[in-house]
Amino acid sequence: MSKRRVIPGFGLSLGFTITYLSLIILIPLAALFLKAGGAGWDEWAGLLTSPRVLAAAKLTFGASAAAAGVSVVFGLLVTWVLVRYEFPGRRLLDAMVDLPFALPTAVAGITLCAIYAPNGWVGEWLAKWGIQAAYNWTGVFIALTFIGFPFVVRTLQPVMEDLGREIEEAAATLGANRWQVFSRVVLPLLVPALITGFTLAFARAIGEYGSVIFISGNLPMKTEILPLLIVAQLEQFRYEGAAVIAAAMLIISFLLLFLINLLQRRLDWQNR
Amino acid sequence: MSVRNVTTESAPIRAVLITVAVGFLTLFLLMPLFAVFIEALRRGWEVFLASLYEDAAWSAVKLTLLTAAIAVPLNTLFGIAAAWAVTKHRFKGRALLLSLIDLPFAVSPVIAGLVWVLLFGAKGWFGPWLAEHDIKIIFAVPGIVIATVFITFPFVARELIPLMESQGTDQEEAAVTLGARGWQIFRRVTLPNIKWGLLYGVLLCNARAMGEFGAVSVVSGHIRGQTNTLPLHIEVLYNEYQFSAAFACATLLAFLALFTLGMKSVVEHFSGHVGKGH
């Protein structure tokens, strides 16, 4: 087959892309896996089954899944309201949804602390009811929800805008009531986007660091997240240990993303 | 009972949904934003201004600007090259390349810092060699820069790829048949069509570069006045219980975030007009 191309610049742009990608991303990640691979089975097993790592993994994955789940529920509601209804301040709120993307995580971290700590704006009020919303699981969960829910809104929004009223009108003329239209016609069409939104929020939450460490309290065995354990290993110059935890996190993240990608392709295919 | 449009909910249900959504957004978005400014001014303007004029704060701002000034142009160049290769051409391995470009999104910031420590740290692959030649990367400015480059790697590319994909190759092909050559095609035909998307990608990349915390925290060593970026400086102040000073510095980053969001609306406004040409 002929290698000639009509639009110029292919060799240059692809060459630069691959070189840069390799230098900045691929080689460093390969170095990480090499280091982790060199650690040996005992180190892996010993580290990954240590109670502190297991507790951190349970917290990280559990709170991330819960936060992504809540993000899906509120993300769906918020998107619906922003797309379907007209009310004062709608455009401003729509623009503000991206705030967690744009606000540096350290700022988010200290601010959420100021709000949810026992002496904070909302925390004080919650404390009266005996609810503690910082320095525990709830604190981690709140930070991860803050970080995660814009992903759901921004994945869902274009799909919902493109939905068109026709299929809803069709369902209504066939006698479905509003709830039936939503649950049996609209919602199934949104499921692939909801899954993508969940995945993005979940993946981001697993790795999140800056917004969590201030509000989590970082108590070993209780409120330590996995990225913090990597930092702890590094502070003791235990490079292999850090690499092992990091490699395990990456493998799990990639696998999850891959599986959900597969699931989504099947759903997309069915909806066609 | 009045007859209503079949594709909307009844007024009470609408009111409830709007109230819940607005309440959630207020609690989760507006309140944190206000909190930054109110906490910053809690001990008055003088403390606020003093925290910003402090030497350590200044050097943190300078380092933050320097880091962004290196990372953003590099990743902009990469974003344009990658988008050009991937959207204007078809080749084997294109899908793989697309997922590799997205890869950093799935990597924790802490890991983005860790990889550089493993390469260039005291006990890393190149650590001994660097020590021999008296080059410092980790716990020094170069480490902060490369960690930031890693983190902000996909931002411009992710903004440009869908945009350029949707524009197709017709206009470039037309320019080719009219005799335009490589650089002319990009500058005179492609660039005007992507300028708003490119601008927004650059702004997002910049916001992240200036605000990155996790990756930079791992490689910085927190040397006050030397290797603290603004987010790290905020952390140090916060951990020293200088809350008002921490929030005062945080207002700078909050303004950056608001500016970025505002520019997004501006860009959407303009690209909406430009993009609906055909």
Next chain:
Amino acid sequence: MSISIQSIRKTFGTYKALDDISLEVPNGSLTALLGPSGSGKTTLLRIVAGLEFADDGPGKILFHGEDVSGIPAGKRGVGFVFQHYALFRHMTVAENIAFGLSVLPRGQRPAKTGIRDRVLELLRLVKLEGLEKRRPHELSGGQRQRVALARALAIRPKVLLLDEPFGALDAQVRKDLRRWLRVFHDEIGLTTLFVTHDQEEALELADQVVVMRNARVEQVGKPQAVYDQPRSPFVYEFLGNVNKLHEGRDARYVRPHEIEVLFAAECDPATDRLARVQHLFSAGPVATLSVRLDDGQFLDVELSRKQLDELALDVDDEIAVRF
């Protein structure tokens, strides 16, 4: 300048888009590449333009006897009009038309006033005087099409290539522009090759029609010739309405206007067949009868209104048909 296409093959992966195509486009002619979608006509046009490359092999494209296969699109001297025009959205009409001149190397580039004169001349030629400051989104479909044409002509191409030139237009504009293009072609006399899937368009506009199907050329000839002497059932069915009659194992093709209608009493069993009128469509200058033959097959017949009035036909009448 004539175009000669010789043994061109093109595959995309395992899909055969063009299978050994050879074709002559005479100098100054207006030639239509006609075929259903997927027949390879657009790919062929893009290969002539240099926007796509044929598979390695003996295949060649010659312009006036000179092999241009190795010449890149920008130097081949082709004017190409894209199906959706591909106008540069951010440029005015004048800037669009001037583009090809303004990207010439400094030594060959005309002076600013030279470019401006050429743009105005082209605007006059395509009847768009006064619109030079407009942007593409402020123009109608037909106007955009003519801007695209002017832009392609600005570089003084040796041949003009049009991809579905009327595909994106409404029916009425389409008809007007078709006539206009025919006159325009006769004025400038540039060898022109265009792609279409609309048989009416090809027959009305072209000097030469090339019917394509499944990556191959099915028939080449003057419009009248391909219409009257189709070489295959495909061409018969693709060009205009046709009745397909089964006679034993064979199929026979008869165009509706070639059938003569007689009173049943005049039926000559040697040449004619009896039929019964099923439907009658008489709105318009030509009336169409749908008749059922004695063996149960249906046949469409076209008659002038005058003939219909003379026969005074009605539904269920028995008639004779001769073809």
